[in-house]
Amino acid sequence: MTLTPGHAEGIPHCVPDTEREGRLGFAEVIYCPGKTPAQLRAVAEVLFAAHANVLATRATPEQAAVLREVDAGVEYHELARVARLHRDRTLRGRGEIAVISAGTTDIPVAEEAACTAEVMGNAVRRLYDVGVAGIHRVLRRRDEIESCEVVIVCAGMEGALPSVVGGLISRPVIAVPTSVGYGASFQGLAALLGMLNSCAPGVTVVNIDNGFGAAYAASRINCRR
Amino acid sequence: MTLTPGHAEGIPHCVPDTEREGRLGFAEVIYCPGKTPAQLRAVAEVLFAAHANVLATRATPEQAAVLREVDAGVEYHELARVARLHRDRTLRGRGEIAVISAGTTDIPVAEEAACTAEVMGNAVRRLYDVGVAGIHRVLRRRDEIESCEVVIVCAGMEGALPSVVGGLISRPVIAVPTSVGYGASFQGLAALLGMLNSCAPGVTVVNIDNGFGAAYAASRINCRR
Amino acid sequence: MTLTPGHAEGIPHCVPDTEREGRLGFAEVIYCPGKTPAQLRAVAEVLFAAHANVLATRATPEQAAVLREVDAGVEYHELARVARLHRDRTLRGRGEIAVISAGTTDIPVAEEAACTAEVMGNAVRRLYDVGVAGIHRVLRRRDEIESCEVVIVCAGMEGALPSVVGGLISRPVIAVPTSVGYGASFQGLAALLGMLNSCAPGVTVVNIDNGFGAAYAASRINCRR
Amino acid sequence: MTLTPGHAEGIPHCVPDTEREGRLGFAEVIYCPGKTPAQLRAVAEVLFAAHANVLATRATPEQAAVLREVDAGVEYHELARVARLHRDRTLRGRGEIAVISAGTTDIPVAEEAACTAEVMGNAVRRLYDVGVAGIHRVLRRRDEIESCEVVIVCAGMEGALPSVVGGLISRPVIAVPTSVGYGASFQGLAALLGMLNSCAPGVTVVNIDNGFGAAYAASRINCRR
Amino acid sequence: MTLTPGHAEGIPHCVPDTEREGRLGFAEVIYCPGKTPAQLRAVAEVLFAAHANVLATRATPEQAAVLREVDAGVEYHELARVARLHRDRTLRGRGEIAVISAGTTDIPVAEEAACTAEVMGNAVRRLYDVGVAGIHRVLRRRDEIESCEVVIVCAGMEGALPSVVGGLISRPVIAVPTSVGYGASFQGLAALLGMLNSCAPGVTVVNIDNGFGAAYAASRINCRR
Amino acid sequence: MTLTPGHAEGIPHCVPDTEREGRLGFAEVIYCPGKTPAQLRAVAEVLFAAHANVLATRATPEQAAVLREVDAGVEYHELARVARLHRDRTLRGRGEIAVISAGTTDIPVAEEAACTAEVMGNAVRRLYDVGVAGIHRVLRRRDEIESCEVVIVCAGMEGALPSVVGGLISRPVIAVPTSVGYGASFQGLAALLGMLNSCAPGVTVVNIDNGFGAAYAASRINCRR
């Protein structure tokens, strides 16, 4: 195969895995970074035809516009950088998923989690800006959090909130370190290490800023079989 | 307060938190490293009186012996370094918890997970030595894994097994990086980073060698309310 | 030597090593970053005169244009950021080189490998978007991969694909970690560490995003003496 | 100078800085690791003659015995690994210094802080085993902590306790990360980073396990001029 | 809750914690990065109504302008990136806070500290450009520094100045590593590690470039009860 | 399954993968660390029955003795920590594999490579102690190295030797960083990074001290189909 200038688009590329919903319970998710408009369109056409609900993460507004060309029903959540086709709004979970953020700056990650959980068939309860520097804010809402089936906690800086939440309730806690902070936060590393070493048992962790992954796991936990 | 030589034992120390079972669903767990026999005994007396089931992790055989002096019913699992008082054997989960290990050397961590899950009221299904270098071993047991409620996957070296398992089934997967490996494994760091970056969605992660934490989270997920 | 403002171009610079083809089997490769147009032109004039095939890596479109001014036969592969003079198209290998990518986003690195392998006289077989989250995609193509002489596997995130491939076939596997991922991928570090710790024997590793280096090594392996 | 085998003791060594008390407010502190008995004795003789109170940190029982040979009044605190000559027991502070530990395993570091603060003329209030997994333990003692002049908080694992304390009170908080933990705690690095990134303002940090340094700083803060 | 494109502003966000002044001694501080104009305005309206003095850190000129729309009395310190409402200029400290910078390039961090200390009711003494490469500069001003109640030392590169200052005086020293430097300074990591390992006792440390945090702690120390 | 004290041996363990020789070209290799005598014996019995040649790496003398109980033909190479059953001594390669060590201290790693290569059917040429501080030593043997099919280069400290070798010859070079060195070698990290960044093309890298992996890859390269 000889590539000549300008023909880079001719190379073989992504083949959507339409069997994934059957195997994993939800359609293949489109990870947008680095995808060209042509690639996005090709994937979207296949997935939109095969599934009721489809999610695209880390989407720029331009990429969302490409997806909306394929199906006008695509919603775009700018803060969460999420585009989604949400045709089937049946709730499939045993209960609600709580999405908690420590600070205002963590909200985009929390929203990525919330948008993901919704499109996968879960009811979401948002509790934002309840970080440990004012611990009464989260203590006051303990019963509300306990009433949910799963709890996602997004926090940057030292990432202490999941430890506090994990010590208050009996539900599974998924901690999402965010890249919020500066200096020795090392783009979320401090929060990540803090969460991995949480003295509160029952806390599991996902990658930095990975609100999507937390919600995907939470949805599996919440899902009625 | 004046400390004089030899009186170090007089300092204030651990006060068991007997309210924890009510709040979190399970009694306070005894983390053994650094605890003196006197401290262990003091804690055990309070906890054994207050709860049917009690768990002690990272226990040396000597520490297990101290605990057995408090209650002869204490079992010790040397491989898992777990001592436990397991008086109430009621199963409380909706289904089984699968505990998978990639290699033989990961088994101590897997056993810590299994022993923890059991004492918390869960049925455990062990699948050991099914690492990715012989991928057919795990593929053949896909349905068995899917039948469980939650899946714990312990792996060292590159920690690739949770990605493979996470791409095969629809259940929550908790990945446990182990410190098995050498050189650039950096005592489990390679496996930890691999699992945090898993391309399979729905995977959450706990600290290196933290079989206990994985099982505690799995038990919360499996638990019938 | 006194430098005055504006005379920076007068300093001594790169002297192409035209003996390298005799010694190493292929002409000196032009590493473009940081090279000025004048430097590029000077090098290209010497190398294009001395060798049939010449490769330039990490080339911007502007740098490729400079090279094409020296010889209009220069091809530019934008995705791969590779410019090459490919006058001698004789195949010199014992067989094909497989170039595998885990995801769509890894394709630029895979293409750098493929373009390099081709200009060094190898037939290339591309298998793209066959990552471990849908393991059946690579399992189905096991025999096709086994039929090649050498296998290059490009993967980002946790970098698990080389372990799976290395456990399926008997051919040498060269793993290329890519910087695809975010958060705790640390720009490819997670994939790099994963590949270095692969539990599948026979896997060797090159630098992050170094498709060129992987193909150069693969070509040495494939080369008939 | 020619060293011959066996004469290593003849090399020039430590010259105690007896002006330090005048300049810094407290006598030079003896850092024991690596000091030979002869070196320890030489330093102790000079310092014990010049100052009422002298502190030696990280002392082994054997090193403490050497110091006690120089002055029988030396106390040794095994848990804290501190030896001290505490002849002048005048309290010089404006109030008490609180020393808080998150867990039982952090007590040796907390005791190093407490012993240091005492020998420097401060009253110490100890609050041990009040970590964030049972947050009510520290909340209940808020007023007691607020009543102190300075607060030292020792915590390992994720090191979240200083953030909680710093958000509850108006006094200066000095955070001491401890090396308690395993895996991704990296011998206290996780706690250190957590504390440096605390979302609670007014928290400053010292080196891992450096109870001594925290108390020295606290004593400077508490000191009446 | 269904988010549609453009309605991201509808999500729940920051709720100012107006009880913080009573609890911690100073109003909640506005951390500007990532805050939208609407969020900033909402927070400022609440805080400006409840408190005489309010501080906003890491503010861009645009963000400062938003705050000034809420109250024309807001001052903006461009070098320090600090906006502040400074209505109550009562001095509340026992003495002055010294703010020292090693080099000219560290001044923005030093100014963040100085502006913070002032708005919290402290008199500030600035000593800039007195780094260790010309050690006489700081030695000459020893008595001036000793006369202050607390000393903040800002330094980048190797961060050696706090060790020198800490060995000269008897006052508490708060060290602020700055991100000034290049190469192996790793954006302030070298200075941070240096300060944490200071051989001068009594030095505590805050996050890289965290002039704000240093001053907040210094103000707590200086504060008359 | 209920584990009681002392019954840890009853847990499921390693199941040898006897299909591996057909799939990968060589029998499953026994990685000895952490394996109990019972586990070793069980694995060895299966593998020794199924294959002519079997390799065990990182074996202690005690572990080697256990293997020799299973088959008296087991050889043990103490320096290389390798035990092997080497019944079929047919050479299967197209040529020789060169194993080069930079220093004397790197020889154990080089020997692990050499012993592995031999048991897999390759002729090995050893060139030891030819590091770059005396560059003439390797330059004099250039033709001898070029005559081999594949070249393994083991080096610690700065790991520069593979770059020099890679620039001299046209054969594939596999670099093995060793943990030889101290201080900022960080147990082989410096050598590993150096080799990954080699300016000589055609160099691939394996894990620190992984002589086995280098030889396994070299054997795949050398192997006649």
Add this chain to the structure above:
Amino acid sequence: MTLTPGHAEGIPHCVPDTEREGRLGFAEVIYCPGKTPAQLRAVAEVLFAAHANVLATRATPEQAAVLREVDAGVEYHELARVARLHRDRTLRGRGEIAVISAGTTDIPVAEEAACTAEVMGNAVRRLYDVGVAGIHRVLRRRDEIESCEVVIVCAGMEGALPSVVGGLISRPVIAVPTSVGYGASFQGLAALLGMLNSCAPGVTVVNIDNGFGAAYAASRINCRR
């Protein structure tokens, strides 16, 4: 926009240390990053009046123009980012300083070294593009290098050249790691670690890209007393 309280433009700033030439042998060097035009001008006026030769490093063209406004004799070397006033061209060294670069991309760092050495009174011999991938290039010039008094070697990627040079000659070698490379070079960290671990004795190292520091040290070495 006018800054008020704090008088940020009025704040004390850099006070040139004109005693430095007497103490250290060369005038204070102006480190340009972060300096405002006003600060630069103020410093330059003092230094240009006090010294014959003055050096400014990491200068942008705009900053060089400011310096030239103070004295039209200022030369600017764009590649080296160096501005210098070089009025006294007396040679003060015992011999020449060799400045060697491994690749073309390392030349800016090498030029910073060369320009610094010249303005400090040294004759400079430049040898560029002689990296280890073509080892004959540096071997051929061994005697020329040996004839110099001091040798500066600039290299990126794996940084192997100083080891080779250090093993060929008897003169002091100062190694300068450059940030040239990608992936696991981590902006010069790989080269830095390689040079610190050089197996060739007599090699000392400076910070990444610190051509200035290397030349300053070389000038001290070369200087006749």
Add this chain to the structure above:
Amino acid sequence: MTLTPGHAEGIPHCVPDTEREGRLGFAEVIYCPGKTPAQLRAVAEVLFAAHANVLATRATPEQAAVLREVDAGVEYHELARVARLHRDRTLRGRGEIAVISAGTTDIPVAEEAACTAEVMGNAVRRLYDVGVAGIHRVLRRRDEIESCEVVIVCAGMEGALPSVVGGLISRPVIAVPTSVGYGASFQGLAALLGMLNSCAPGVTVVNIDNGFGAAYAASRINCRR
């Protein structure tokens, strides 16, 4: 135990490079770690026959005894872990080499430097225990240090002493970070980074604890041609 194929005791090993003295100015130095008695003896016999002075570093007492069996004139310096044959005591330098240590615990590294410098023909001036916490100690000896030709400064913890010394004198300064410290000193990493980022120009750095390398470089600098 019988080693067979490969003849591991018969394997080729270290070949002393007796040309090194002519090329580099001093005989090959014996790096002892990992060398067997047989290897040590073989090397020593060749080197002791060829050179008047020979140095062995990092030698255990047992290894020193082996060397003394080869030549009874071998001296062993236990603190420095150095064994040396020092037959020719001619001084070859232009002046003295100063060896400075910050603390008592740094003396072993300083002694390795001093012993190395002496055996290479240099006069050594030792100044120990003059760290920055009592800055007057080094200031008082400024002229004594300036009188030397080269200055070696050994320091652990934050490694600030070379910056202070480098700012006081006009001679070349070689900084040796030591592994003295704990916690965030990371075995000398903090001191290493501090020294690489020294704000005092003219400071070059060697590996952690590498007193030998510092002295070797200092001797090259001091050497009369």
